Amino acid sequence: MSKIELTHIDKYYGKNHVLKDLNLTIEDGDFMTLLGPSGCGKTTTLRVVSGLEKPQNGIILMDGKEIVNAAEASFAPPSKRNLNLVFQSYALWPHMTVFDNVAFGLRIRKENSETIAKKVASALDRMQIGEFAKRYPTELSGGQQQRVAIARAIVSEPRLLLLDEPLSNLDAKLRVDMRAELKRLHHETGTTIIYVTHDQVEALTMSTRIALYRKGELVQVAPPLELYDNPVNLYTADFIGNPSINFVKGTAQVEAGGMRVDSPLGQMGFERGDMTEAAPQSGSVDVTIGVRPEQLSISRQADDAHWVEGHVYSGMPAGSETLVSVRVGDTMLTVKELGSTHYASDEPVYLGFNPKKVNVFETKSENLIKYCV
Amino acid sequence: MKPLDQSYSKSRRFKNQVKAVVTNPYNVIVLVAIVLLTYLIVLPLVDMLSTTFQLAQRDLRATGGTMADVGKFTLYYWQRLLASDLSWNLLFKPLLNSLTIGVGVSVCAIALGSILAWLMVRSDLPFKPFFSLAVIIPYMIPSWVKSQAWLSMFKTPRVGGAPGFIAALMMNAGVSTEQIEAILSPIAYGRLAIIIVLTLHYYAYTYLLVSAALNSINSELEEMGEIQGASKPLILRKITLPLVLPAMLSAVILTFSKAIGTFGTINYLGSPVSFRTLSSELYSNSKSQNTQTAFAMAILMICIASLSVFINQRLIGARKSYATIGGKGGRSTPIGLGGWKPIVTIILFIFFIVGIIMPVIILILESCMLKEGTYSLSNFTLYYWIGEGDPNIMEGVSGIFKNETFMMSLVNSLKLTLVNGVFGTIFGQMLGYICAKGRGKLHGKLVEQLVFIPYLIPSVAFGGIYLSMFSKPQTLFGVTLIPALYGTFALLTLTSVVKHLPFASRAGTSNMLQISGELEEAATIEGAGFFKRFVKIVFPLSKGGFISGFMLIFVSIMKELDLIILIMTPKTSTLPYLAFQYQNQNCPQASNCVAIVMFSIVFLVYALANIFGDADLAKSMAG
Numbered sequence: 004m005s006k007i008e009l010t011h012i013d014k015y016y017g018k019n020h021v022l023k024d025l026n027l028t029i030e031d032g033d034f035m036t037l038l039g040p041s042g043c044g045k046t047t048t049l050r051v052v053s054g055l056e057k058p059q060n061g062i063i064l065m066d067g068k069e070i071v072n073a074a075e076a077s078f079a080p081p082s083k084r085n086l087n088l089v090f091q092s093y094a095l096w097p098h099m100t101v102f103d104n105v106a107f108g109l110r111i112r113k114e115n116s117e118t119i120a121k122k123v124a125s126a127l128d129r130m131q132i133g134e135f136a137k138r139y140p141t142e143l144s145g146g147q148q149q150r151v152a153i154a155r156a157i158v159s160e161p162r163l164l165l166l167d168e169p170l171s172n173l174d175a176k177l178r179v180d181m182r183a184e185l186k187r188l189h190h191e192t193g194t195t196i197i198y199v200t201h202d203q204v205e206a207l208t209m210s211t212r213i214a215l216y217r218k219g220e221l222v223q224v225a226p227p228l229e230l231y232d233n234p235v236n237l238y239t240a241d242f243i244g245n246p247s248i249n250f251v252k253g254t255a256q257v258e259a260g261g262m263r264v265d266s267p268l269g270q271m272g273f274e275r276g277d278m279t280e281a282a283p284q285s286g287s288v289d290v291t292i293g294v295r296p297e298q299l300s301i302s303r304q305a306d307d308a309h310w311v312e313g314h315v316y317s318g319m320p321a322g323s324e325t326l327v328s329v330r331v332g333d334t335m336l337t338v339k340e341l342g343s344t345h346y347a348s349d350e351p352v353y354l355g356f357n358p359k360k361v362n363v364f365e366t367k368s369e370n371l372i373k374y375c376v
Numbered sequence: 377m378k379p380l381d382q383s384y385s386k387s388r389r390f391k392n393q394v395k396a397v398v399t400n401p402y403n404v405i406v407l408v409a410i411v412l413l414t415y416l417i418v419l420p421l422v423d424m425l426s427t428t429f430q431l432a433q434r435d436l437r438a439t440g441g442t443m444a445d446v447g448k449f450t451l452y453y454w455q456r457l458l459a460s461d462l463s464w465n466l467l468f469k470p471l472l473n474s475l476t477i478g479v480g481v482s483v484c485a486i487a488l489g490s491i492l493a494w495l496m497v498r499s500d501l502p503f504k505p506f507f508s509l510a511v512i513i514p515y516m517i518p519s520w521v522k523s524q525a526w527l528s529m530f531k532t533p534r535v536g537g538a539p540g541f542i543a544a545l546m547m548n549a550g551v552s553t554e555q556i557e558a559i560l561s562p563i564a565y566g567r568l569a570i571i572i573v574l575t576l577h578y579y580a581y582t583y584l585l586v587s588a589a590l591n592s593i594n595s596e597l598e599e600m601g602e603i604q605g606a607s608k609p610l611i612l613r614k615i616t617l618p619l620v621l622p623a624m625l626s627a628v629i630l631t632f633s634k635a636i637g638t639f640g641t642i643n644y645l646g647s648p649v650s651f652r653t654l655s656s657e658l659y660s661n662s663k664s665q666n667t668q669t670a671f672a673m674a675i676l677m678i679c680i681a682s683l684s685v686f687i688n689q690r691l692i693g694a695r696k697s698y699a700t701i702g703g704k705g706g707r708s709t710p711i712g713l714g715g716w717k718p719i720v721t722i723i724l725f726i727f728f729i730v731g732i733i734m735p736v737i738i739l740i741l742e743s744c745m746l747k748e749g750t751y752s753l754s755n756f757t758l759y760y761w762i763g764e765g766d767p768n769i770m771e772g773v774s775g776i777f778k779n780e781t782f783m784m785s786l787v788n789s790l791k792l793t794l795v796n797g798v799f800g801t802i803f804g805q806m807l808g809y810i811c812a813k814g815r816g817k818l819h820g821k822l823v824e825q826l827v828f829i830p831y832l833i834p835s836v837a838f839g840g841i842y843l844s845m846f847s848k849p850q851t852l853f854g855v856t857l858i859p860a861l862y863g864t865f866a867l868l869t870l871t872s873v874v875k876h877l878p879f880a881s882r883a884g885t886s887n888m889l890q891i892s893g894e895l896e897e898a899a900t901i902e903g904a905g906f907f908k909r910f911v912k913i914v915f916p917l918s919k920g921g922f923i924s925g926f927m928l929i930f931v932s933i934m935k936e937l938d939l940i941i942l943i944m945t946p947k948t949s950t951l952p953y954l955a956f957q958y959q960n961q962n963c964p965q966a967s968n969c970v971a972i973v974m975f976s977i978v979f980l981v982y983a984l985a986n987i988f989g990d991a992d993l994a995k996s997m998a999g
Contacts, residue, residue, distance in 0.1 A: 053901060054900075054901075055897050055900065055901075074389060075385065075388045075389045075392055076389045076390075076392040076393040076396065077388070077389075077392045078392075078396070080900075080903075081900050081901045081903075082900070082901065082902065082903030082904075086901070087901055087902075088897075088898070088901045090894045090897070090898060092892065092894055094892065094894035094895050094897065094898040095898075096895055096898070096899075096913060096917075097917070098916045098917055107899065107902050107904075107912075108901075108902030108903060111902055111903045111904050111908065112903060155898075159902075
C-alpha cells in the first residue's frame with residue numbers, strides 16, 4: 004500500500020562505505036526481496052528505510068512524500084513512516100507477555116483498550132497463535148516466537164512491512180511452512196513488503212521482485228524469473244540458481260546480423276534480435292556460455308538432439324531428480340534430469356540443449372550479450 | 377553527478393540538524409553528563425594541581441616571601457617534597473611503604489582469591505552454598521573493623537590500654553612483658569599485619585571477578601584439553617589460567633590501587649610503631665592544613681595508580697574479552713579434587729573460622745567486656761550496649777543504644793547510604809547506558825574515561841579536594857551556583873556519589889550491555905520515545921542489575937571511612953566515623969559495638985537483596 008523511492012543513497016560506517024549511490028524503487032504492493040551474500044548492505048538498506056539508520060546522502064520518498072533528505076539533514080522518525088519491522092532475532096521483549104508485546108505499539112498510540120484487545124486478537128489469530136497470548140516469549144518455540152514477532156509487526160496495519168532475514172533461525176521444515184505463510188500474508192493484506200535474505204530459494208519463491216546486491220551496489224532489480232532466465236552478468240548468473248549454472252568458455256565472431264560461437268559445446272549461431280544492446284557490433288570476442296543444469300538433456304546414445312560427447316564424473320540420484328556431473332573436454336557440466344537414473348562413473352554420455360535457451364556473456368566485461376528466449 | 381545535491385537549502389539543513397540534536401533526549405542527557413562530570417571530576421583535579429603551585433600564607437616565613445607573594449606561582453612544595461632534606465621522611469619512605477603494601481597485598485589477595493574462586497566454581501567442593509556465602513562476608517566487614525579485631529587478638533601491653541587475647545593468655549602463663557613484646561609486636565603491628573589484614577579484605581575483589589570469568593568459560597574447552605591428553609595441572613595452567621588472566625589482571629588493579637590508597641588500617645596497625653604510608657601522610661598533612669603538600673602527594677598517588685592501569689591495559693591488550701568469547705558458559709562439569717577433597721575442605725573451614733568468624737566473635741566478645749583484656753566472667757557486661765552513663769566508665773558516655781551521638785550517626789549512615797544508593801545507582805545506570813550505547817563512539821569513550829578518574833584518586837585525597845573546593849560558595853559569572861557546603865549532609869552525599877561513580881557506572885554498563893539494541897529499536901519502530909523506552913523496556917529488563925548496583929554502593933558506602941574522614945563534622949558523623957573516634961579515644965568496646973551494628977545492617981541488606989531480588993555482586997563488578 005505504499006511506494007518507496009530511494010535515490011542516491013550513501014551510507015558510511017566510519018570509513019566503511021556500505022551503500023554506494025543506491026537507487027531503488029519499490030512499487031506499491033510489491034514483495035521486494037533484497038538478496039545478496041552477507042555484508043553486502045541489504046540489512047543496512049532496510050534499516051535506512053526504517054529510519055533506524057541515517058544515510059549520509061540521498062533522498063527517500065514514501066508515496067511521493069519526502070521522509071529522508073540527507074542534504075537537509077531531515078529524517079522522519081521511524082514511527083512517522085507508518086511501517087513495521089521484524090528483526091532477525093525477533094527482538095521480543097522478554098518481560099512482556101505475547102499479548103503485551105503485540106499491544107505495545109497500539110498502547111503507545113493511546114488506542115482504547117477494547118480496540119487494542121480486538122486488534123491483537125485478530126493479529127494473533129491470523130498468525131495462528133491465539134492460545135499463547137498470556138505466555139512469555141521464552142516459553143514459546145522458535146517458530147512460535149517468529150509468529151509473535153510478525154503479529155506484532157502487522158497489528159498496526161502498517162503500509163510497509165520490513166522483514167530482516169526472518170526465517171534464518173528456523174529449522175528447514177518450518178522455514179518452508181513459513182514461506183507459504185508469508186506469501187499468503189502478502190496476498191491477503193496487500194501490504195508492501197521489503198524482505199531481506201541471503202537465501203536465493205526464499206527470494207525466488209516469494210518475491211514479486213528481487214534486488215540483487217553486490218558489495219553495497221545493486222546489480223540487478225527484476226522479477227524472480229527474469230533474474231533467473233536473463234541474469235545481467237556472470238555474478239548474478241552464478242548467484243541465482245541451485246544447482247549453479249554451467250559456464251563454458253568459447254569465442255564468438257560477431258557480425259551485424261548476429262554472432263557465431265565456438266565452444267566445447269559445438270558451434271552455435273545467434274540472431275541479432277536475441278542479443279542485448281550491450282553486445283559488441285563486430286569482431287572476435289571471448290565469451291562465456293551459461294547453461295542451466297535443467298536445460299541440458301542427457302542420453303546414452305548420440306542422436307540429433309544429443310551431440311556433445313562427454314564422460315560421467317559422478318551421478319547423484321535423489322529420488323525426484325538426478326544430478327549428473329559430466330566432463331566435456333576440460334569443462335565440468337552439471338546436468339539435472341527428472342526421475343532416478345543410475346550412471347556409472349566414466350560412462351560415455353551425450354548431451355544436448357536448445358541453443359535459444361542459453362545465455363552468452365562477454366568474458367571480459369562479464370555482461371550478458373545474448374538473452375535466453 | 378548528483379543533481380539533487382544542489383537543490384537543498386543550507387538554512388533548512390542547519391535547522392534540522394539543530395532540531396535533531398536538541399529534541400533527542402539522549403543527546404541532552406549525554407551533554408548534561410559530560411558537563412557535570414567535567415565540573416565534578418576534572419575541575420577538582422585541575423584545582424588540586426594548581427593549588428600545589430600556589431604559595432600559601434602559612435609558608436611565607438619558610439620561603440621568605442611577603443604578603444604580596446601569597447597565591448603566587450611557586451615550586452616550593454614540589455621541591456620540598458621531591459628534592460630536599462625532608463624528602464626521605466616526607467615522601468620516599470612512606471612511598472616505599474605504600475608500594476610494598478600494595479605489591480604484597482596484590483600478590484597475596486590475587487592468589488587467595490583465585491584459588492577460592494576456582495574451588496567454588498570449578499571443583500566438586502562440598503558445602504558450596506555455605507562457602508560461597510562465607511567467602512563474601514569479608515567484603516562486608518570494613519578493613520578497619522578487621523584491624524580492630526586484629527588488635528583485639530594481638531595487641532601488646534606496650535601501646536597502652538589492655539593487652540589483646542594472645543597477650544593476655546601469655547601473661548596468665550607467666551611470660552614476661554618484654555618477651556611478649558618481642559614475640560607479638562612484629563605480628564601485631566606494621567607491614568606484615570597490614571598486609572595480612574588487607575589481604576583478608578581485598579581477596580573478595582579477586583574472588584568476585586575471577587569466579588565470574590570462570591563461570592563464563594565453557595567446560596568443553598577444558599574437556600578438549602583432556603581429550604588431547606593433557607593432565608589436570610597442565611589444563612589448569614595452559615587453558616584455564618590464560619582464559620581468566622584478564623579478570624585476574626583487573627583484580628590486580630583494583631586491589632593495588634585500593635591498597636595504596638587505604639588509610640584506616642594503616643592508622644590502626646601502623647601508627648603504634650610509626651609505620652607510615654603515603655595515605656597516612658596525606659591524611660596527617662591534610663588534617664594539619666598542609667593542603668599543598670597533601671595534594672602534591674595525592675597527585676603522586678594518582679600517577680602511580682594511572683601507571684598501574686596503563687601497564688595493566690598493555691598487558692591485557694586485545695585479549696580483554698577472552699572470557700566472553702570463550703562461550704556461553706553452558707555446561708560446566710566440576711573437576712574432581714580426588715584425595716585432596718577432605719584436606720581442602722578442612723583447610724577452608726579453618727580459614728573461614730580463623731579469618732572470618734573469629735574476628736567477628738572477638739569483636740562481639742570484646743564489646744561485652746567491661747575492661748578489655750580481662751578474660752573473666754565477672755568482667756562481662758552489656759554496659760557498652762545499653763548502659764546508662766556511668767562517670768567511671770568511658771568518661772560517663774552511655775552505652776550505644778542509650779547514646780544520642782550513636783543514634784544520630786546511625787540515622788546519618790542510613791540516610792547517607794540510602795540517598796547514595798538511590799542516586800548513585802540511577803546515575804550509574806544512566807552513565808552505563810551512555811557507555812553501552814556509545815561504545816566505539818567519541819562521546820561514549822569520553823564519558824567512560826571521565827567516569828573512571830575518581831577511581832584513581834585516593835579516597836582521603838578525594839575527600840580533601842571536595843572539602844577545599846566546596847567549603848566556599850561556587851560561583852559562575854557572579855551567580856552563586858552552589859552555596860558553601862562545609863559541614864552539610866549535601867557535601868557528604870556529593871563526595872560519596874562522585875567517588876563511587878566508577879563502580880556504579882561499571883555495574884550499569886555491564887547491565888546495559890546485556891540488553892540487545894534490537895529490543896530498543898523494536899520499541900522505536902512502534903513509536904516509543906526515549907523516556908518511554910527507558911521506563912518500559914530498559915528499566916524492567918535491568919531491574920536485577922539496578923538492585924545489584926544498589927547493593928554494591930550500599931555496602932561500600934556503609935563502611936566508608938577513608939573518603940569522608942576529612943569532611944566529617946560532629947553533626948554529620950556516621951557509624952564508621954563514630955567507631956573511629958571511639959577507637960582513638962581508647963574505647964575499643966564502644967567502637968566494636970558500633971562496628972557490629974554496622975556489619976549487621978550490611979549483612980541484613982545483602983541477605984534481603986539476595987533473597988528478594990536476583991542481586992549478584994559479582995555480576996555488577998565483572999563489567
